[in-house]
Amino acid sequence: MNLSGENIKIIFGLKSKQKRVDLDLTLQQLSKKSxxxxxxxxxxxxxxKYPKPEKISKLAQALETTYEELISLKLEKKLAPIGALLEANVLSELPLDMFGVDAAKVISLLAEAPSKVNAFVSTILEIARNNELRQEHFFHTALRSYQELNFNYFSDIEKLVDEYRTKKSLPIVDVKVGQIKKILSDDYGYTFKDLDVAMYPELKGIRSVFVPKNKNVLFINPSLSDKQKIFLLTRxxxxxxxxxxxxxxxxxYVKVNSFDELHNNFRASYFSVALLIxxxxxxxxxxxxxxxxxxxxELITNILLKYNASPEMLFHRLTSILPKHFNIRSLFFLRFNNPNHEDFFFLSKELHLTKKHNPHGNRIREHYCRRWVALGVLKDLALNQKNKLPQETVVRAQISNYIGSPNEYLCFSIARPMSPTPNVNSSVTIGLQVNAVLRRKIAFLNDLSLVTREVSSTCERCPAENCAERVAEPFVVIRRDEKQKVDDALDALSSATSE
Structure with missing residues (x-):
């Protein structure tokens, strides 16, 4: 069992407490014995605390066990799932302190009712295995939760950006690549080189590589656009x-090594976007x-041009600005990737503020609703590319009404090629829940030319009949209806029998 020092202390504490409880001893009684x-x-x-050997010997004797048994990392059967949780290293890697949670307290609570709680832990671990959830998925989920708790607005970084812009006399808009390169070179000793993707073709999808040894060398993929370069340099x-x-x-990213690394990357990226926008x-x-x-x-296109920003930079900035400055808090952000010539859409990034909104990711390979504007712009872009049209960015808006739900969203979506990754298009979408606040803020919500569509989450969960865009049968709906019929028949049988 490969465990950190903190987790070894937790296991020792769990075993000590369990043996004390088995002997029906209070802490005071154990204190007197040991x-x-x-x-x-x-x-x-x-x-x-982890006691020294002589104290472990006294404790083992008082608990009527051996020194070797007490220090063993093997947990008895009813505590074994907690051991599996600790061995997975999830609790120690997650930023529990950011949410005011102590990992040891979590383990202590889990151990209070081992038979029930451990069944729950075992279930969670089994679900994680069945859905191929890895440690990095927990990291990304924790980071999203942290962003959502703060409405994705971080005043400390915003203040630092304003102070730094003033200190370096950087312009409010249109910061140049050369300006940031000079600062990095003069102040932090950076040198810049092209990433040789001919020599290392496996790295053609990598935008930059930082080598801190001796000199701070930053290798930049030469196929990047100017807006991509300015983002990674300000990052x-x-x-x-x-x-x-x-x-x-x-x-x-190639690999997520720790939550701290992921969180720090987010903070640097936030700094970058706040400086540029x-x-x-x-x-x-x-x-x-x-x-x-x-x-x-065209107004959204003009904003992109004004800040020399990518669609993702702009929409990420809006997830911070809209809650803070417009009181528009009920929103979501989605990014989809679509390989060229394929009817496959992969949700690669999402963020939800105030609640989990209807359009969200699933890891069970269901087919996302083809009526979503996020997928519609990707289809439009693919058609442009097929017909060799020059339009490389598609911008659309749509009001989406969710079938079987009162929820309605105004969605803005932008699609473009996912350079430097070849043969993949990407769309980013920001969805704003239509409510009284939004109606006061946005004049064109009543624009009759604005497309309104009934949408669902996935084809498998959609009850819509005769849907031209359907790509999979509504198996979840069918199973639910069949179960309801069985329940109704059982109720009818019970009622008939009792008469």
Whole structure:
């Protein structure tokens, strides 16, 4: 069993407490038998202390067991699932402290009712295995939860960005690649080289590689656009201004090593986008967009051009700006990838504020609703590419009404090629729940030319009949209806028998 020092202390505490409970001893009684103070024993059981050998011997004798048995990492059957949870290293890697949670307290609570709770833990672990959930999935989920708790707005970074922009006399908009390269070179000793994708063809999908040894060398994929380069350079600046050491060395990610690394990458990326898209300036632009009587996609295109920003940068910035400055808090962000010439759509990123909104990821390979504007723009882009049309960015808006739900969303979606990754298109979508707040903020919500569609989550869960876009049978709906018929028949039989 490969365990961290903290988890070894937790296991020792669990075993000590379990043996004390089995002997029906209070802490005070065990203290009297072992000669160790009750407060010290309490710290041991909480996983806070690991006693020295002579104290372990006294404790083992008082608990009527052996030294070897007490220090063994093997847990008895009813505590075994907790051991599996600790061995998976999930609790120690997750940022529980960010949510005010102590890992040892979680384990202690799990151990209070081992038979029931451990069945639950075993179920969670089995679900994780069946759905191919890896440690990095937990990391990403924890990061999303952290963002959602803070409405994806971090005032400490916003303040630091404003101070740094003033200090370096950087412009409010249109920061240049050369300006950031000079700062990185002069202040942090960076040198820049092209990533040789001819020599290393496996790296053609990697945007940058940072080599910190001796010199801070940043290899940049030469096929990147100017807007992609300025983002990764200001992200590098973020790592340095925020004084971050534990960081990923590649962009995009090859491997997630720890939650801290993932969290630090998010903070540096947040710094980058906040520096490139000034809060006051973008608030003014969005107010103008929302004041229009009809939706004008060219205004979104103009905003992208103004900030030399990618669609993902803009929409991520809006997930911070809209809750803070417009009180629009009920929203979601989605990113889909679509391999060329394939009717396959992979949800590669999502964020939900205030609640889990209807369009969200699933890991059971169901087919996402083809009526979503997020998929519609990808189909439009693919058609443009097939017909060799020059339009490389598709912008659309749609009001989506969810079948069987009162929820309605105004969705903005942008699709473009996923450079430098070849033969893949990507769309990003920001969805705003239609409510009283949104109706006051957005004038074009009543625009009759704005497309409104009834949508669902996946084909498998959709009750819509005669849907032209359906690509899979509604198996979940069929099974649910069949179960309901069985329940109704059983109720009828019970009623007839009791008469």
């Amino acid at each position: 000669g160790l103070s009750a407060s010290y024993l309490n710290e041991i059981e909480k996983g806070k 590098e600046l973020g790592f340095n201004v925020l004084d971050i050491a534990d960081r990923p060395l590649t962009f995009a 000034d809060s006051n300036e973008i608030v003014s632009d969005i107010k103008y967009l929302f004041s229009q009587k009809s939706f004008k996609p």
